[in-house]
Amino acid sequence: MKKQFQTIDWSKAKRSFRRTAIYLGIYLILTFASASMLVTLHPSRALAITLALVPAFAAIGIVRAYLLSVRELDEFQRRLHYEAILIAAAVTAFASVAYGFLELWAGFPRLPAFFAMLVMVGAFSLAIVVLNWRHRL
Amino acid sequence: MRNRLKVLRAERNWSQADLADRLEVSRQSVNAIETGKYDPSLPLAFKIARVFALPIEQIFSDEVEAAS
Known part of the structure; x- marks a missing residue:
């Protein structure tokens, strides 16, 4: 076939x-x-x-x-994944820095380090859905 | 980069799916190239040229050059 x-x-x-x-x-x-x-x-x-x-x-x-x-995947679909990974990395970096300052200076509770992974996976999933939706057929 | 993919495909009565099969890429990729949202890599551009049996410059053109 x-x-x-x-x-x-x-x-x-x-x-x-x-x-x-x-x-x-x-x-x-x-x-x-x-x-x-x-x-x-x-x-x-x-x-x-x-x-x-x-x-x-x-x-x-x-x-x-x-x-x-x-x-x-083909090269275009791979590019969408790379873009989603980049967005997820940026969101994770921002979230960890922002929450780090909140912990230090605003008395927010300490969170386990693996929360960063949850943020990254969540941001990646959302980004890949949005990017695929933008390039829908 | 501009391309004549849609016109060339229409001349041959190929659907996006037909072209995608010939290029071994997804229909999503063909659509993104046709609508100018994605510029293909050189290997894929050469493959497109082979599929249409045309020189690459008859399919793709530089946007700045085309405007002048």
Whole structure:
């Protein structure tokens, strides 16, 4: 069958979704296992550091899945993703600096560092939806 | 950069999807190039020239040169 390139190539989208779901599953299992062990075993500091970092390394798999998906896009669609990443990086930088000052001088509560990742993923998702909408068919 | 993609495609009775298939890109990309929202890379511009069997300068032109 002739290869069809549509706005969404469903066979690639399915493959990409499956790959991301697998890595996300591994990440969630390791996060749950690591958290359970930290709470129940009360490990030494060295072991606690190791256990705490296990889910972080598992998250590299999610990044790999995303990179593989982007490589399968054509050059224009890749440009949209690069633009979305740039917007997400700018939003994250602004949000972290602004909140840092609020923490320091306005008594705002301290937030865990991984909130920066949530901001970045949120900003990226919003940016890619808006950019695709602007270039809709 | 200006291009004659839409005219050339119409002359051949190709839809955007037909051209996208020939170029192995998405229809979204063909649409963005046609509407001047995206300038293709050199490899893609050469591929477009090959698909239309035309020299690249007969498809793409410099906007500043075209205006003067």
